[in-house]
Amino acid sequence: MTSATTIPTETSPAELENVLATAQKAAGPLAALRPAERAELLRAAADALDAATEELVPQAMSESGLTQARLTGEVGRSSGQLRMFAAELEDGTYLEPIIDTATSSGRPDLRRMLIPLGPVLVFAASNFPFAFSVPGGDTASALAAGCPVVVKAHPGHPQLSQRVGDLLAEALRAAGAPEGTLSVVHGESAGADALRDSRITAAAFTGSESGGKALLEIANSRPEPIPFYGELGSLNPAFVTPSAWQARATEIIDGYVGSFTLGAGQFCTKPGLLFLPSGHGRQQHIIDAVERTAPATMLNERIHQAHAAERDRLAALPGMRPLARSCNNEDQVGATLLETTVPELLDNADAALTECFGPTSIVVTYEDTDQLQAAAAAFGGTLTATVHCEIGTESDADTEVVRPLLATLRARAGRVVFNGWPTGVAVTAAMHHGGPYPATTASVHTSVGTTALRRFLRPVCYQDTPAPLLPEPLADDNPLGLSRRINGEHTAAVVSTR
Template structure:
C-alpha cells in the first residue's frame, strides 16, 4: 500500500465507525450538529469569503450571498429531520383474518453509511465542502468524506477546519467528516468498499468516469451526479409581440450571469423564425463586460468551445450557425470571458443534434429559429436531459402540450422567469434526465436526503428493538402512515 492509500483507509474506517454512531443519534442531536456548522460558517464569513474571492474571483457580494445560502441549507435540513416525515415511517398492523394472514410490518428509511462528496467549481460554498450534499448526508446520519475541488483548495481546507471544529464542539462522533484532495484520492474514494454512495457536481466526462467506477465495483453503489445541462428556453410569437425587449434583457442577464458558469444557464432559446429578437438580444448583451472565469482550465476551454460552435457546417457545407454578437476569437484567460450569441435553425438541429446541442460552459447562448410548432416539437425532442426548461408565453395561450414535452426533458419547468436562481426549500427539484443528473433524486431541497437512505421493514418485531418512529405511541410525534391512512401528529 502507498501512504495515500493507508491514509484513505484510515479515514474510511473512521467514517464507518462514525456512521454507526450518527445513525444511532437522535434527529434533535444531528440537527444541532448542522446548526453548529451553520453558525460557525456565519461567524467566519469575512475570512472565508476573502479566501474564496482570491481563488475564484467571483466577488465578495456574490460569495457572501452564497455563504448565506449554504448556512440556510444546513438549517433547512436541520428542520427537515426534526419534522420527521423524511423517515417515511409506515405501520401496517397484523391481520390474522386476511387471506393469507398478514403479519405486523413496520418500515422506515435508514442511513446508508459513509458517503463521498465531490465539490463543484462554480459554487465554492453551496455545492462544496459544506454544501447541500454534505448537509443532507449528515442530516440523516451518514458520515461524509469530501473530495476538495482543485480550483479552490485553500478555501476547501479552511472550510473543512471550520466544519470539523464545529462538529466536534457540538458532540458529533470523531470521523464523521473529512477532506481529501487530488484526482487519485477522488478515484480511490469512489472505489473504497467503505463508501456507500457518491454525490458529484461537475463535468460530463469527469462525472461519467466516476459513475462508471461506482457501478463497476464488486459492490456497486449509487452515484448521484449532476453533470451537464442546456436548460432550453421557449419563447412564443405572442410573447415576443408583447414584450420582446423585456425578454431580450432578461435572457441577456441570465446567460451572462456569473460569466455563464451557472449550471442552470439558459444555453438554448427556441424562438419563432423571422423576428428581430436576435438583434434585440445582441443590443441587450452589448454592455455585459468580460468577466474572469473560475479556473485557467475553464478559461482556456471557453474560446475553444466557441470556435468549435462557429466552425460547424451543414451537410451541404454551409455554416450551421451565425455569430450575432461577440467574438469567438478571444482570450478569456487574459481578458475575461466575453458574451457571444449564436443563431441557428431547427432544421440544422434536426440534421446535426449532437454537434449543435452540446453545452459550452461560459457566457454564450444559441438562438434556434423554428418555423412552427411541429418543428419546435421535433427539435425539443432531441435536447438532452436538462435541469430546467423555461416557457415565455402570454396569458391565454394554450401551452399544455409544450409544457408536457418540457417536463419530460427537465426537472424544473419555469414560466415567465429565468432559470439562473435555485431556491432552497421543501418543494425544490434540482435534477433531470441524464446528463443533467444520473439519478431520479435531486441535489437541492428537502428530498435530497432521500439519496442517502434505504428502506428497512421489520416484521413482527418486539417494540423494544424498533426505532422510536415505529413504536405504537409515536413518541417522536411525527407524520406516519398507519394501516394505509396518513396520520399527522
C-alpha cells in the first residue's frame, strides 16, 4: 500500500479550459509527425509505464481491491498494447492510401488517406485500472491515430489515474510530443463539459449502459455532433452441446466457474448465462466448483451494492432457482449461480436478460435444439458468444446443431468463442471487441486490437494537388514505402502516371 496522498480534486472550469486549449494546440503538431515518429512516442510511454510498475501496482491495489498478479499483468498488457500500435504505425497500411490517377476522359487525380480527427475525450473504466483506464486501449489507439487525448479519470482510482497521466505526459514530452498530447481531468461535470466542448472531436467510453447512453445523448445533442464510441454492457452467453457435455463436462464446469468469477465477475466479457442440456446430471459438481471459489473484494462499494441488488432481483424472478453459492466474507462477495430453463427464461426475457456486473451467472437448461436456437435468438447485441461443441470434421454430428446456432450468434456477437471462455481479450490485430447495441454504441468499430485506431481517423481526398503539397503517404515516390491501392492495384510501387 502506498502512503496516503491527497485525492485529486474535481477539475475546475479554468483548469479544463487550459487542458482543452493545450490539447487543441497539440493536435496539429501531433498529426504532422510521421507515423514512425509517433511510434517512438508510444514506445516511450510504454517504457515509462513498465518502469513504474512497482510504484503503480500497489497504488492500483489500494484503489481497486484487485490482486497484485492481476494488476501486474494489466500493466504489461497496457504497455504491450502501446507497442502493438507503434508497430502498426510502422506498417502504415492503417493510413489506407488510395490513389486514382487522372484519366484521359477528364477524371481528376484523386488521392485519399486517413487523417486524425483531433482531440479525443476518453472516459476511463473502473474495472481495468490500467488496460481500460488512463494508459488503456482508447488512449493508445487515439494517440496512435495522431489525436491528443484528454482522459476523464474514473472516480474509482483517481490517484492512480493522475499519477499514470503525469508519468505518461512526461514521457511523451521527453520523447518530443507536443505539450497537451495527454491530460487527465477529474469529476463528472468536467467530463460532461469537455464532451460538450467544440474542441473535442470524438469520445470513447467504457462503462454502464445508463452512463453510456447519457453521454451518447450529450455527444449527439451538441451543435456539432461527434462520434461517440461507447462500450456499455454484455451478457456473453455460452452454449454447450450434448456431445461436448458428454466429452468434457468436468473441464467445462471448471472453466465456466473460473471465467464468471474471474476478477470478481467484473469483466465486460463475463459469461452471464450457460446453456446446458436438460438432465445434465452434474449438479453436485457445479455446486462444489462454486463453493471452492474464494470471496473477492469488488471494485468499490457502489459496485458491491449494485451487484447485490441485481443478483437478488434476478434470483427473485419467476422460474429462477438458486443453484450454488460461495460464502461472502466481511466486505468480500462470494459467487452465485442461479438456474432456470429456456421456456422460463424466455417468459421473463426482458427482466432476465440484463447484465449483472459481478460474480453471478445463470445456468439455463434446454430440452432440444429448437430451444437452444430460440434462446440464442432472444439475445440482443453482446461482446461475445461462446459455443462448446465437438467438431473436428464436417461430418461430426454437432456440425448440424452448431451451424444454425452460429448464424444466430454471429448476428448478435462481436466475437464467437469456441471451446474456451470469453474472459481474456487478446490484444492483437485480429481481435474484435465490440458488437451491436448494447455491447457498443458503434458496432462497426472495435475498442481492442489494431483496427481500434480507425475510430479516430477520417478520410480526406486530395484532388489534383500540386506535388509539393501532397502528404508523404500520397506522394508519387512513396517515401514511406507503403502498400497503396493505385488504380485498383495493391502495390508498394511509385506512382508512374502524372
